[in-house]
Amino acid sequence: MSAPVSSLDLLDLDALLSEEERQIRAVVRQLVDDRVRPHVAGWYESGQAPIRELAVEFGKVGLLGMHLTGYGCAGASAVAYGLACLELEAGDSGLRSLVSVQGSLAMYAIWRYGSDEQKQRWLPTMATGETIxxxxxxxxxxxxxxxxxxxxxxxxxxxxxxxxxxxxxxxxxxxxxxxxxxxxxxxxxxxxxxxxxxxxxxxxxxxxxxxxxxxxxxxxxxxxxxxxxxQLPAASGLKAPLSCLTEARFGIVWGALGAARDCLRVALDYAVHRTQFGRPIAGFQLTQAKLADMAVELQKGYLLALHLGRLADAGALRPDQVSVGKLNNVREALTIARECRTILGANGISGEYPVLRHASNLETVLTYEGTSEIHQLVIGQRLTGIAAFS
Incomplete structure (x- = not known):
């Protein structure tokens, strides 16, 4: 029996990251492991999470508006921001949403389109999480x-x-x-x-x-x-709010992979230790086919996200390319979450495991900040030159 590898080690994708990117990822992963995983099932069941407290903790490690510069923001790369979103959503989509809305929507809008007075008034305390x-x-x-x-x-x-x-x-x-x-x-x-x-x-x-x-x-x-x-002095027309959505959608491209990775991690561990018919269910061909297909889609989604991140850091990322990432990665992440639920059987619906929670969250991620259908039309317009929205 060969030693198993984790779902994102299949293609040695860590080799594509810089040391700084890996360090940022490690900080966020540790924060999620320490502060989110022990409590998130209870938060989900009660419908209440300590958002203000979490915002301050996220601010302390520079997660809020981390890809912006000045005003107390970290000025991190797009790839580093994406990796942070992946780790946050591996904890829960709702917590990645907190960071996305704070940094890529509200803060970005003020940072990109606001006056100096507006930036000075709001951004520093939004970066620390004191202001939501x-x-x-x-x-x-x-x-x-x-x-x-x-x-x-x-x-x-x-x-x-x-x-x-x-x-x-x-x-x-x-x-x-x-x-x-x-x-x-x-x-x-x-x-x-x-x-x-x-x-x-x-x-x-x-x-x-x-x-x-x-x-x-x-x-x-x-x-x-x-x-x-x-009034935001530099914001004129619908392009302004749509540009903010593009910023947030980029985080979703990465974040959805975190939910998928967490589901696959749990399903792999469960399959190795769950015995039926005298052997681990990971040893059955049908189970291995599911695991292999999901791991392949996760690798592909990661490579897509990384490519978009490198384009963003080069200043060359287009909104329709972000639509490709959001359409593919959320759709595939949801498919992975549902398939992992089948591997866990009845235990897949238990709050003891995160799989159905991730799947339920991804149903919303599939819809917000552009439905799959809208992103299909954005891509279709890019391919044909014809707008099909009306």
């Missing part, structure tokens, strides 16, 4: 088609007055500040909205069957008056 941010784009009736958003911002003297509702907003129930996108007479614009502003209310979305270790909510804006300085 969220990103208000999706609405109850406008998900995949954000250009049709109903939230309005109108001028009243030098002020702006915002009215509308945002839905399915990660971090909203406990956030301190939101980046809100609204329709104006000049087109779509972004606004930095402290959530203690009069007229703002939030509501936690309950009874979720997925991402239960994440805080998700609704934001209602009822005639919210903001000074002119609340």
């Amino acid at each position: 941010g969220c990103f208000g784009l999706t609405e109850p009736d406008h998900g995949s088609d954000p250009a049709s958003m109903a939230t309005r911002a109108r001028r009243d003297g030098t002020d702006w007055v915002l009215t509308g509702t945002k839905m399915w907003i990660t971090n909203a129930p406990l956030a301190d500040v939101a980046v809100i996108w609204a329709r104006t007479d000049e087109g779509i614009r972004g606004f930095v909205v402290p959530l203690d502003t009069p007229g703002v209310s939030t509501r936690e979305i309950r009874q979720k069957m997925s991402l239960r270790a994440s805080s998700t909510g609704e934001i209602v804006l009822d005639g919210v008056r903001l000074p002119a300085t609340a």
